[in-house]
Structure formats: C-alpha cells, structure tokens
Amino acid sequence: MSVISQRVPWFAVLPLGLLALWHVAVTQQWTPPGIIPSPAQVAESWYTWIFGAPGKSLSPYSGTWVSNVLYSTRRVLQGFLIAAAIGIPLGLFIGWNRLVANLVDPSIQLFRPVPITAWLPFSIAVFGIYDASALFLIGLGAFYPIVLNTTHGVRDTNLLLLRAARMLGAGQATILRKVVFPSALPSILTGLRLGIGVAWTAVIVAEMIAVKSGLGYVLWDAYYVSRMDICVATMFSVGMLGFLSDRVIYVFSRLVLRWRTLEAHA
Amino acid sequence: MPERTEPGRVSLRPPTVDSGHADHATIRLHDVWKEFVKRGGRVEALQAIDFVVEPNEFAAILGPSGCGKSTLLNMVAGFDRPTRGRVLVAGEPVEAPDPRRGVVFQEPALFPWYTVLDNITFGPKTLGQSPSVYRPKVETLLEQVGLQGFEGHYPAELSGGMKQRVGIARVLVMEPRVLLMDEPFGSLDAQTRSLMHELLLSVWERHHQTVLFITHDIEEALLLADSVSVMTARPGRIKERLAVEFPRPRSVELTTSPLFNELKREVLALIREESRRAATEKRA
Incomplete structure (x- = not known):
C-alpha cells in the first residue's frame, strides 16, 4: 500500500478529475450549449493566443498572449515593489514606535475595509485611464497585508533579545537593523506572499x-x-502567474530564513 | 592560578553611599524598593534592600521563587528602575543597560539568525571595535568555553549547554567588570550544569569580575560564590548574608566535603524558614 501510494502523483488527481468532469459536462451538454467552451476548445484558443501569428489569423487575439502577460506582470511587479517599499519601513516604525502607531495605525485600519474595487472610480478620476491608475490600485491592495504583517512581526520581537542587544551596547538604529528586522522577517515575508496575491487580483x-x-x-x-x-x-x-510569483517569494524566504528551518528540525 | 589574598570576607555593615571609587566595580543598592502595578493593585516586589557587592566579589543571591531576585538583578542591569532608592555601579547611578555590565540570562537569548561567531561579535561590532582588536579575544574565548569548530553553527543547532556558553562568551568578549547572571544554568540538566560550574569557576578565577549571581540552587551558590545572601519571600528583603570562605581554586568535588554540607544545611534551614513563612502567610 505505502509503496504504491508513494508512486501515485496525488497532487494531479484532483485537477485531472475536474478536467475530465468539465469535458464530460460540456460534451454531454449538461451545460447550456455554446456558452461554456470545452477543455479542448480552450486549449486550442490558448495555443493560438500564444503562438499564433499576430494579425494574420481570424482571431484578433492571435499571438498577443506574451505581450499582455508582460504588461500585467510589469504592473504587478511595479505596484508590489511600491507597496513593499512603503509598507515594510512603515510597518517597522508602527510596530516599533508607539507615537507612529497612534498617528498612522487608526487611519490604516479605517481605509483597509474599503475594497480595491471600490477605489476604481476614484482612481480613474484622479489618475485617468493610464498605468498610474493601475499601479495605485495594485500598490494599495498589496500595501495592507505587507504593512500589517510587518507591524505584527515587529511587535512579536522577544523582549529578552531586545534586552540582550541593549546590554551589548546597541542603540535604537542597531536594534532595528540587527534584531527587530530579522526577527520580523518571517512575518514580513508572509506579508509579501499575501501582498503579491492581492496584487494579481488588483491588476485584473x-x-x-x-x-x-x-x-x-x-x-x-x-x-x-x-x-x-x-x-x-x-x-x-x-x-x-500568481502561483509562480508566490513560489518565487517562498523559495526566497526559505533561503533567507535558513536559521529558522534549522530551528524547526531541532 | 593565583590565590586570592583575601578570602571573600563580607561584612554586614551598611553601605557608605557614594564613597565608591569610580574605577572600582562596586555594586551598591541603597534602600531600594520596587513596586509593580498588577491588576489595578500594587504588588511590593522588593523592600528596603541595602546590598553591596565589593569589587572582585562573587556574590550569590538565593531565594524562593517569586521573591524578586530577578527584579533586583534587572535593576542593576538597567532594564528596570527602582520605585525608590538608588542603584549604583562603580559610583554611578544605573540608568540604562551598559556593555560594562554583562548579563547572562536564564534563557540563552541568542540571536537565532546569527551564527555562533556573529552572536559573539555582536557587541564588539556594535561598539565599532576593529576586527584586529576583537578577533584574538574571540579566538581565546572560543577555546575557553569549548566552542571551537562551532563558529558557523546557528543557535538552533546547539545543545542547551552550548547555547549558554555562547551567551557567556558574547558577554565576556566585552570584558565587563561586572557580570550579572540570572539563574544562567537553571534550565540545564545536572551533568551539563556541573560542567558549566567548572567553566565559570575557571573563567572567574582568571578575571575576577564583580559577579552578582541569582539562583535558587543552594549547592550552586555555595560552590561558586564568596558570599551567599538569602532573600525573604515576597516582599523580598535580604534576610541574611553568609560568607563562603572555601579556598580557591575550587572544583566541583568541594560539594562533597563535610564543611560544605554543614554550610548547605545552614542555608537550607534559612530557606525552609522562608518557604514556611510564605506558606502560612498565604493561608492566613
């Protein structure tokens, strides 16, 4: 049993099953005809969309996949980087300094429940139908999980480690850089993973x-x-694309948190 | 190993405040009180503590759990302020933690994201010392505490005893004149603890830092210290201070001598008295 169960690619069972169900549902016309395409139709269109010669086939989408993917990916990366560049430092300060927390945190909590979709009209009115509008929405969406998780990570820093650092002569700047930041890093990376997920939602x-x-x-x-x-x-x-970008951050975090994986095995 | 010319004879005379020579690492607590606010009520942790640790003295404080002995150490370290009274080290009031007062915590409190070497060099690097200054010291220390070959390991890869040795090494590399130790071996198994005692004795008998050592282990206190002060149950006061005059260098074998056991009985009686008093007070 165990030898066989190890060889079965279990991860593929559910996707393949769903694919089969989809195929049967369309070909047996369980769904209204002409609305839901079959897996084969989708695969064919997707192929043309990627590899077709642009402008020559009947489909206006032919050969435009790569450029559209690049557009979206660039926007996600730009918005995500803006969110991280603002969210991580701000989260560090909110978590570290009570005054900054009192000043900024209530506003963040107030704006956070407003869905990204609700910002659309505002964003278009202010930034117009341009990239800036997309970047604003993506950045805003990714900002919340990044700033919140960073703040949480900072507040979780072990008091004993802070005392140890002070006892060894560290001032505020050194403590932030050498103790608080590495201590909050697992949380920050969780925030980044959630953030990139939101960024893909927002870009669409x-x-x-x-x-x-x-x-x-x-x-x-x-x-x-x-x-x-x-x-x-x-x-x-x-x-x-969302899955891939999440994997990239995951692999990156495994690398920078090597000390933590050792801890888990100890 | 140099013999101490004066066996740590400690008098019970009250401290003469501010007469401490600035370059001598004397620890003075003068009429120190500490209150905590807990659930709206005030809890008196320490009461009227007058306590002196002479330069180069190894002073142990023994007490039942919750008697405020860690609070006392935290105030000397600069992590905490007294509600009333004064804490002076080398004649200066303690206001913040300082590398001249090295602290070894009960938990090793190492930075888990740094290797053994980076943990030990944290202090020297923070103070901006150049590698040519601290590197030889680190080499010597690694050998002294038996951590050679583990420089590149992360704390998670070390045993409890090894972690605590890193905790001691990172403090010793700062060459503090005052060492504050808060039950540093409390969470180690008996075998490891005994090895750590020998390590600490050999280190201290070489450098003679002024040590304040908090523990609830009578044997540990008598083996290591020049004086043992027994604290009362909460609110903590210094109940009695005994001089421990066994010759140095000491070794763990000392704990089997009749004299040692006699002293141990004496201290045990003092502690028992306190625990009993605490118990009856709770019932009352």
Whole structure:
C-alpha cells in the first residue's frame, strides 16, 4: 500500500478529475450549449493566443498572449515593489514606535475595509485611464497585508533579545537593523506572499476598467465579444502567474530564513 | 592560578553611599524598593534592600521563587528602575543597560539568525571595535568555553549547554567588570550544569569580575560564590548574608566535603524558614 501510494502523483488527481468532469459536462451538454467552451476548445484558443501569428489569423487575439502577460506582470511587479517599499519601513516604525502607531495605525485600519474595487472610480478620476491608475490600485491592495504583517512581526520581537542587544551596547538604529528586522522577517515575508496575491487580483480589476492592455483587459474584452474560451484561458494564465510569483517569494524566504528551518528540525 | 589574598570576607555593615571609587566595580543598592502595578493593585516586589557587592566579589543571591531576585538583578542591569532608592555601579547611578555590565540570562537569548561567531561579535561590532582588536579575544574565548569548530553553527543547532556558553562568551568578549547572571544554568540538566560550574569557576578565577549571581540552587551558590545572601519571600528583603570562605581554586568535588554540607544545611534551614513563612502567610 505505502509503496504504491508513494508512486501515485496525488497532487494531479484532483485537477485531472475536474478536467475530465468539465469535458464530460460540456460534451454531454449538461451545460447550456455554446456558452461554456470545452477543455479542448480552450486549449486550442490558448495555443493560438500564444503562438499564433499576430494579425494574420481570424482571431484578433492571435499571438498577443506574451505581450499582455508582460504588461500585467510589469504592473504587478511595479505596484508590489511600491507597496513593499512603503509598507515594510512603515510597518517597522508602527510596530516599533508607539507615537507612529497612534498617528498612522487608526487611519490604516479605517481605509483597509474599503475594497480595491471600490477605489476604481476614484482612481480613474484622479489618475485617468493610464498605468498610474493601475499601479495605485495594485500598490494599495498589496500595501495592507505587507504593512500589517510587518507591524505584527515587529511587535512579536522577544523582549529578552531586545534586552540582550541593549546590554551589548546597541542603540535604537542597531536594534532595528540587527534584531527587530530579522526577527520580523518571517512575518514580513508572509506579508509579501499575501501582498503579491492581492496584487494579481488588483491588476485584473484595474486592467478590466482602468487601462487598455494586459490580461485583465483581454478578459473583459473577450467577455464582451462572447469569447468565453479566451476568458477561461486568461483565468488559467493569471492562476499560473500568481502561483509562480508566490513560489518565487517562498523559495526566497526559505533561503533567507535558513536559521529558522534549522530551528524547526531541532 | 593565583590565590586570592583575601578570602571573600563580607561584612554586614551598611553601605557608605557614594564613597565608591569610580574605577572600582562596586555594586551598591541603597534602600531600594520596587513596586509593580498588577491588576489595578500594587504588588511590593522588593523592600528596603541595602546590598553591596565589593569589587572582585562573587556574590550569590538565593531565594524562593517569586521573591524578586530577578527584579533586583534587572535593576542593576538597567532594564528596570527602582520605585525608590538608588542603584549604583562603580559610583554611578544605573540608568540604562551598559556593555560594562554583562548579563547572562536564564534563557540563552541568542540571536537565532546569527551564527555562533556573529552572536559573539555582536557587541564588539556594535561598539565599532576593529576586527584586529576583537578577533584574538574571540579566538581565546572560543577555546575557553569549548566552542571551537562551532563558529558557523546557528543557535538552533546547539545543545542547551552550548547555547549558554555562547551567551557567556558574547558577554565576556566585552570584558565587563561586572557580570550579572540570572539563574544562567537553571534550565540545564545536572551533568551539563556541573560542567558549566567548572567553566565559570575557571573563567572567574582568571578575571575576577564583580559577579552578582541569582539562583535558587543552594549547592550552586555555595560552590561558586564568596558570599551567599538569602532573600525573604515576597516582599523580598535580604534576610541574611553568609560568607563562603572555601579556598580557591575550587572544583566541583568541594560539594562533597563535610564543611560544605554543614554550610548547605545552614542555608537550607534559612530557606525552609522562608518557604514556611510564605506558606502560612498565604493561608492566613
């Protein structure tokens, strides 16, 4: 039993099962005909979308996948980096300094429940149908989990380690850099992972309405012209990219938190 | 190993405040009181503590748990302030932690993201010492505490005893004149603790720092210290101070001698009295 169960690629069972169910549901017409495309149709459209010659085939999407992926990825990365560049230092100060916490934290808590989607009209009114609008939404969405997790990580710093550092002659700046930051790092990285997830959500929302390129734009455009096959292919594309970017941060955190993995095995 | 010319004879005379020579690492507590606010009520942790540790003296403080002995040490370290009274080290009032007063905590309190070497060099680097200054000291210390070959290990890879040796080494590298130790071996097993006693004795008999050593282990206190002060149950006061005049260098074998056991009985009686008093007071 155990030898066999080790050889079965269990992770693939559920996705393949769902794929089969989808295929059967469409071909047996359990779903209204012409609305939901079959897996094969999606695969074919996706292939053309990626590898087709641009402008030559009947599909206006032919060969535009890579450029749209690059648009969206660039926006995600830019928005995410802005969010991290503001969220991590701000979180450090909120967690470290009571005055900063009293000054900034209530406002963050007040704005946080406002969904990214609710910011859309405001964002377009202020930034227009340009990249800035998308970056604002992505950055704002990713900012909250990053700042909150950083703050939490800082507040969790072991009092004994702070005392040890002070006893060894460390001032505030050294303590922040050598004790508080590394101590909060696991939490910060969790915030970054959550943040990049939100960034992919935000980029789709932003591109659907606030800009005229990227996967979100394609998704909305394809919906308007009833190309559900492209819609589904877009969903898969976003899922893959989100998964990949999460893995990158995960592998990075395994590297920088080597001391912590040792701790878990001790 | 140099013999001490004066066996740590300690008098019970009250401290002569401010007469401490600035360059002598004397610890003085003058009429120190400490109150904590707990659930709205005030808890008196320490009451009217007058206590002196002479330069180069190894002073142990023994007491039942919760008697405020760690609070006392925290005030000497500068982590905590007295509600009333004065804490002086080398004639200066203690206001903040200082590398001249090295603290070894009960938990090793190492920085888990730094290797053994980086933990030990944390202090010297923070003070901006150049590697040419601290590197030879680190080499010597690693050998003294038996950590050679472990420089690149992370704390998570070390045993409890090894972690505590790093905790001691990172303090000793600062060459403090005052060592404050808060039950440093309390969480170690008996075998390891005994090895740590020998290590500490050999280190101290070489450098003769002024030591304030908090413990609830009578044998440990008598083996290591020049004087043992027994504290009362809360609110903590110094109940009695005994001189421990066994010749140095000492070794763990000392703990089996009749004289040692006689002294141990004496201290045990004092502690018992306190625990009993605390128990009856709780019942009352």
